[in-house]
Amino acid sequence: MDLYGFTEGIVRWLVGIISYFVDWLGFHGFAGWIESPGVIQFLTIFGEALIVFIVGFLIAITMIWQERKTLGRLMDRRGAMVVGPAGYFQNIADGLKTFLKEIIIPEKADKKGYNWAPVIIIGSSVLLIGLIPMSDRFFICDLDGGLIFIFAVFSITPFAILIGGWASNNKYSLIGGMRSAAQLISYEVPLLLSLVGVVILTGSLNLGEIVRAQQESIWFVIPQFIGFIVFLITIVAEVERIPFDLPEAEAELVEGWWTEYGGMRFGLIMLAEYIRGYAGAAVAVLLFLGGWSGPFLPPEIWFLIKVFIVFFVFIWIRGSLTRVRIDQILNIGWKRLIPLSMVNIVIAVIIKSMGWL
Amino acid sequence: MAEMWINMGPQHPMTHGLWNLRVKVDGETIVDAEPVVGYLHRGWEKLVENRMYPQIIPLSDRLCYGASMSWSHLYCLTIEELMDVEVPERAEYIRVIVLELQRIASHLMWLAAYGTDLGLLTGFVYAMRERELFLDLLQSVSGARMTYNYMRIGGVRNDLPPNFERDCLRTLDYFEKKLDEYEQIYDGSDIFLMRTQDIGYLKPADAINLGVTGPTLRGSGVKIDIRKHDPYSVYDELDWDICTHPDCDCYARYRVRMDEMRMSCHIIREAFKKMPDGPVRVKVPRNAPKRTAFARVEDPRGEGLMYVIGDGTDRPFRLKVRSPIFVTVSAVPIMLKGYKVADVPAIMGSVDMCLGETDR
Numbered sequence: 001m002d003l004y005g006f007t008e009g010i011v012r013w014l015v016g017i018i019s020y021f022v023d024w025l026g027f028h029g030f031a032g033w034i035e036s037p038g039v040i041q042f043l044t045i046f047g048e049a050l051i052v053f054i055v056g057f058l059i060a061i062t063m064i065w066q067e068r069k070t071l072g073r074l075m076d077r078r079g080a081m082v083v084g085p086a087g088y089f090q091n092i093a094d095g096l097k098t099f100l101k102e103i104i105i106p107e108k109a110d111k112k113g114y115n116w117a118p119v120i121i122i123g124s125s126v127l128l129i130g131l132i133p134m135s136d137r138f139f140i141c142d143l144d145g146g147l148i149f150i151f152a153v154f155s156i157t158p159f160a161i162l163i164g165g166w167a168s169n170n171k172y173s174l175i176g177g178m179r180s181a182a183q184l185i186s187y188e189v190p191l192l193l194s195l196v197g198v199v200i201l202t203g204s205l206n207l208g209e210i211v212r213a214q215q216e217s218i219w220f221v222i223p224q225f226i227g228f229i230v231f232l233i234t235i236v237a238e239v240e241r242i243p244f245d246l247p248e249a250e251a252e253l254v255e256g257w258w259t260e261y262g263g264m265r266f267g268l269i270m271l272a273e274y275i276r277g278y279a280g281a282a283v284a285v286l287l288f289l290g291g292w293s294g295p296f297l298p299p300e301i302w303f304l305i306k307v308f309i310v311f312f313v314f315i316w317i318r319g320s321l322t323r324v325r326i327d328q329i330l331n332i333g334w335k336r337l338i339p340l341s342m343v344n345i346v347i348a349v350i351i352k353s354m355g356w357l
Numbered sequence: 358m359a360e361m362w363i364n365m366g367p368q369h370p371m372t373h374g375l376w377n378l379r380v381k382v383d384g385e386t387i388v389d390a391e392p393v394v395g396y397l398h399r400g401w402e403k404l405v406e407n408r409m410y411p412q413i414i415p416l417s418d419r420l421c422y423g424a425s426m427s428w429s430h431l432y433c434l435t436i437e438e439l440m441d442v443e444v445p446e447r448a449e450y451i452r453v454i455v456l457e458l459q460r461i462a463s464h465l466m467w468l469a470a471y472g473t474d475l476g477l478l479t480g481f482v483y484a485m486r487e488r489e490l491f492l493d494l495l496q497s498v499s500g501a502r503m504t505y506n507y508m509r510i511g512g513v514r515n516d517l518p519p520n521f522e523r524d525c526l527r528t529l530d531y532f533e534k535k536l537d538e539y540e541q542i543y544d545g546s547d548i549f550l551m552r553t554q555d556i557g558y559l560k561p562a563d564a565i566n567l568g569v570t571g572p573t574l575r576g577s578g579v580k581i582d583i584r585k586h587d588p589y590s591v592y593d594e595l596d597w598d599i600c601t602h603p604d605c606d607c608y609a610r611y612r613v614r615m616d617e618m619r620m621s622c623h624i625i626r627e628a629f630k631k632m633p634d635g636p637v638r639v640k641v642p643r644n645a646p647k648r649t650a651f652a653r654v655e656d657p658r659g660e661g662l663m664y665v666i667g668d669g670t671d672r673p674f675r676l677k678v679r680s681p682i683f684v685t686v687s688a689v690p691i692m693l694k695g696y697k698v699a700d701v702p703a704i705m706g707s708v709d710m711c712l713g714e715t716d717r
Contacts, residue, residue, distance in 0.1 A: 075482040171363050175385070175698065242476050243548055252371055252702050320542070322549050323476030325699040326385060 002137035007047045011040060045140075049130065052140050056129030059304070060274040064091045066308060067274075067315050074319035098267030106169060106260050113167025118265045118272075120160035124153050125272035128279040133207055135292040135299035147205045150283060151192060154238060157276070158184040165257035176256030179246045179326050183237060186330050187244075190337035191234035194227040197341075197348030198287045201357055211291030217357050219290040227344040228288045230337050232313065235280040237329070239273065241314055243321040244329060281310040360388060363698070367396045371702045373470055374712030378689070378705065382698055390693040392686045397716040402676055409671045410436055410510060410645065418504035420678070421714040423466050424657045426459035426495065428714065429508040431654045434589060435663040435676075436510045439650035442641050448512035449591045450632040454525070455498060455507065456590075457621040457628075461532070462491040463657035464614045464621075467709040468539065471611065474706035475552055480542055487535050490528050497521060512638030522629050529622045536618060543611070553608040557692040557704035560605060567691070568684040571659025572617065573708055576610035578603040583655040595627045607707040614709075644671050658682055658709050680714040 019031040033039065065080065065088050072079025080087030105114060131150050133139035143149055158181050165177020198220050199205060202213040214220055221228045237244035248256030258269055285291060285306040292299035294306075324332070351357050366377035375396040381389035401420065405413045417432035418425035430452060437444060444452075465488040472480025492502045497518050499507035507514050543549050559569070564577040574581060582599040584592040600616035602609035645667030653662040659681025668674040685708055692704050 071478070075479050076486060077482060171361060175363075175382075179385075245476070246699070252365070252699055254370060319479050321477065321546060322472075322552055323699075324548055325552060325697055327697065328551055 003048055003051065003139060004044065007051065008040070008044045011043045011047055015040060015043070048140055052130055052138075053126060055134075056126070056132075056275060056278065057271075059278050059307070060271055061091045061095075062088075063274050063278055063308075063311055066311065067318075070312060070315045071319055074316070095267055095271075098264050101263035103263045103265070108169045109260065110167035110169065113163045114260070117160045117164030117167060118261065118268050120163070121157055122268045122272045124156040124160070125275040125279070127153050129275060132279060132282045132286070133211075134303050136208055136211075138300055139208075142206065142208050145205045146207045147195065147199070147210070147283075147287075150279070151188075151195075154276070154279070155184065155188055157272075161257050164261070168257070168260035170260050172253045172255075173257045173259045176246075176248060176253050176259070180240070180257060182326065183240075183244065183246055183329055183333075186333040187234045187237040187337075190230055190333060190341045191238060193338065193341035194230040194234065194344060195287060197224045197227045197344045200345070200348040200352050207286050207291075211286055211293065214290045215293045219288065221288040223351050223357060224288060224344060224348060226340055226347065228284070230341045230344065231284060231288065232310075234333075234337060235284060236314060236317060237333070239276045239280045239314075241277065242318040243324045245323065246326050246329060277311060277314065278307065281307045281314065284310050359383075365701060366393075371474065371705055372712075373706075373710050374715075376686075376710070376712055376715070378701070380693065380698065380701065385697045385699070387693050387696055387698065387701070390690040392689045394683065394686060394712070394715050397712045399717065401717040402678060405676050406673060409643075410673065413673070413676075414508060414510075415504065415506045418506055419713065420680070420717065421656075421658075421711045422503055423711050423713075424459055424463040425504045426455050426507065427463075427654060427656045428661065429505070430456060431652060431656070431661045431663055433508045433510050434652040434654060435650055435665050436645070437641075438652050439645050439648070439665050439667050440510070440641055441646075442511045442639060444512055445636045445639060446591070446633050447516075447635040448637040450628050451513050451517060451637060452508070453590050453592065453595070453628045454517075454625050454632075455495060455505075455513075457625045458491050458494055458525075460657045461618050461621050462488050462495070464618050465491065467614060467657075467706075470709075471706040472543075474702035475549065477542070477549070480539070483535075483539065483542070487532055490532065494521075494525055494528060497524070509638055511641040512636070514638070516637050525625065526629065529625060533619065533622055536615065540615065550608065552700075552703050553606065553611060553707070554604070555606050556696060556700050557607045557610075557707060558605050559688060559692050563691055564688065567688040569659070569688050570681050570684065571656065572610055572613045573659065573685055573688075575599065575601045576613045576707075577605045578609075583653055583660055587653060589652065589654060591628070591631075592624075594631065595624055597624050597627065607703050610707040644669060645673070653679075656681055656714075658711055658714070659685060661714075678714070678717055680717065682708070682711050683715045686710070686715065 015034055019035050023031040069079040069086065080090035083089045083093050105111065128150065130140045131146060131153065133142065161180040162177045165173040165180070198210060201220060201223065202210045204210060240248065248258060258266060261269060285303060289306050292303040294302035360381055360383045362379055362381050364377055364379055366372045367375050372378065377393040377396065379391040379393060380387050401416065405416060408416065413432060414429050417429045420428040465484045469481040469484035469488065472478065472484065495505060496502050498521065499505035499514070559573070559577050561577045561579050564574050564579060578601055580599050580601050585599055597620055600613050600620055602612045647667060647669045649664065649666045651662060651664040653660055661681055662679035664677040666674040689705070689708070693701065696704065
């Protein structure tokens with residue numbers, strides 16, 4: 001049973017109870033209306049979206065917790081440890097705190113851009129959750145061009161960052177926004193090129209198809225190792241983590257493009273960062289590490305284990321590297337990663353044309 | 358993008374204190390820079406004119422929270438010069454030991470701050486962790502962790518505690534292993550080298566002309582160290598070398614400080630070997646004679662100098678402090694020009710700013 005069937009069952013059961021009572025009260029027309037297939041479908045999709053959102057949200061929260069604990073261990077300290085078991089509820093406490101903060105809008109800021117930028121960011125990030133299948137039964141939609149669509153959504157965020165950085169009317173945030181645009185434009189190219197190899201091998205842009213192709217042969221991390229490395233580097237730049245967190249380089253730009261954002265806006269942007277981190281790790285797992293395939297455990301658990309392992313690599317990188325300078329980032333992107341991903345495409349073409357996979 | 362001025366400070370993560378660096382940028386490239394200091398001015402030099410000579414020692418601790426031992430030592434040295442006091446030999450050795458411990462602690466704090474400047478929080482936590490050991494040692498000597506109030510005019514306040522030599526040598530052995538670990542984290546990372554090499558170039562001639570001293574000067578390849586060239590305490594009786602690096606960039610300054618930490622360990626070991634028994638303090642007169650005196654020391658950040666005018670009373674008529682960072686900050690525009698905004702923390706971090714002594 002997939003997620004749709006599961007949710008539909010729950011919705012039918014609830015609608016049955018409600019329509020029974022409504023019918024008993026005498027509103028026969030209304031009872032008939034809410035039992036009609038259109039309403040049932042609408043409620044089912046709504047419930048499905050709610051479930052997927054809550055799961056994605058919980059994963060993002062867990063990732064923040066994982067990052068705190070792992071970074072703590074790397075740095076010879078303990079990380080969050082007071083609120084809840086092993087400090088797990090610390091994030092929720094922090095989230096509640098941001099709710100209580102006053103919303104301050106800078107006087108000279110461009111109100112429209114300033115207010116809409118976080119909305120676009122959190123909206124596009126939440127959309128990413130809905131696009132990622134956790135197994136062949138836990139997903140909202142299985143698009144034929146899912147891979148393209150995910151990266152289309154990924155690349156909405158730089159525009160919002162540029163808008164937010166510009167609208168804040170602050171020099172730091174302006175430079176941060178400009179850097180973000182420059183960085184993301186130069187990293188989209190190797191990022192997408194590194195995926196081309198996988199698409200050539202499977203002949204499909206559908207994430208489910210790609211995972212099934214890996215289940216039939218081998219995980220693509222083996223034939224596409226260069227692509228995997230290029231993808232990991234570029235996805236770290238794409239989700240703006242150290243060593244590529246220049247847009248919010250806190251040593252020189254205070255907090256980069258989100259300098260002027262406070263309260264729940266800041267909280268949402270922060271959450272969006274981790275949702276994007278989750279999406280990046282999930283795409284790495286789906287494309288290169290066999291997706292949800294694995295023995296014994298349910299596929300969703302396997303998927304999550306792999307995602308957390310990939311995210312651990314991100315944290316590990318953050319714990320051991322310094323920040324790169326903007327011109328160095330662009331140099332690495334254009335002069336190193338693009339040629340490498342070209343080599344990777346050639347390898348994929350050779351493998352495919354020889355029929356080895 | 359047109360050129361614009363950016364205020365980095367007074368409240369900014371890069372500043373390590375309270376000062377303002379105005380940089381004029383063209384896009385990301387720095388065209389001009391202008392340091393503005395004075396936000397932390399406490400009127401120290403005026404304040405001490407109303408204090409008796411021994412009362413100034415705890416105040417001189419507050420000149421730099423990172424290296425308070427060396428500042429109170431400089432003050433005591435100046436007043437000893439003024440009053441013509443002979444310090445017992447054991448006290449001189451104790452001074453060398455605590456000064457070098459202070460130098461290591463100060464350099465470790467610099468290393469920690471440099472880590473966060475470049476986005477490496479792990480380096481920060483590691484360096485702060487080892488700094489704790491040296492603070493513990495200094496605490497066992499003086500009773501305080503940051504502002505020790507340990508130096509006295511004519512010696513030190515008390516003798517070393519029992520077992521101090523054993524603890525200290527043990528800490529040094531442990532610390533030298535940890536230094537290798539830091540070098541793995543910093544030098545072993547290509548990104549760190551990319552961020553520091555060929556950045557913040559300061560020609561030796563410029564450094565000398567602008568009066569830059571300390572590790573920043575030695576990072577430009579100039580072999581000058583007050584401990585060697587104008588020896589105070591017992592530095593001339595110990596066997597040690599000046600650490601320099603010829604590269605003139607941020608990496609060279611980083612290297613000099615790392616080497617100095619090793620050298621300090623070496624100096625402390627030497628001092629323990631040669632340390633005699635005896636008193637640690639002599640009696641000094643209450644009133645200073647009517648004359649002037651000055652002394653200079655090699656502070657962890659450069660050459661510290663104090664000039665005092667005695668007027669026959671028990672208070673100084675005037676006390677002038679020459680702080681190394683106040684002078685070094687004038688070299689900042691030269692170091693910054695032509696580099697990127699992202700290099701500002703790397704360059705300023707390599708100078709090791711301390712605002713307490715700069716603004717006094």
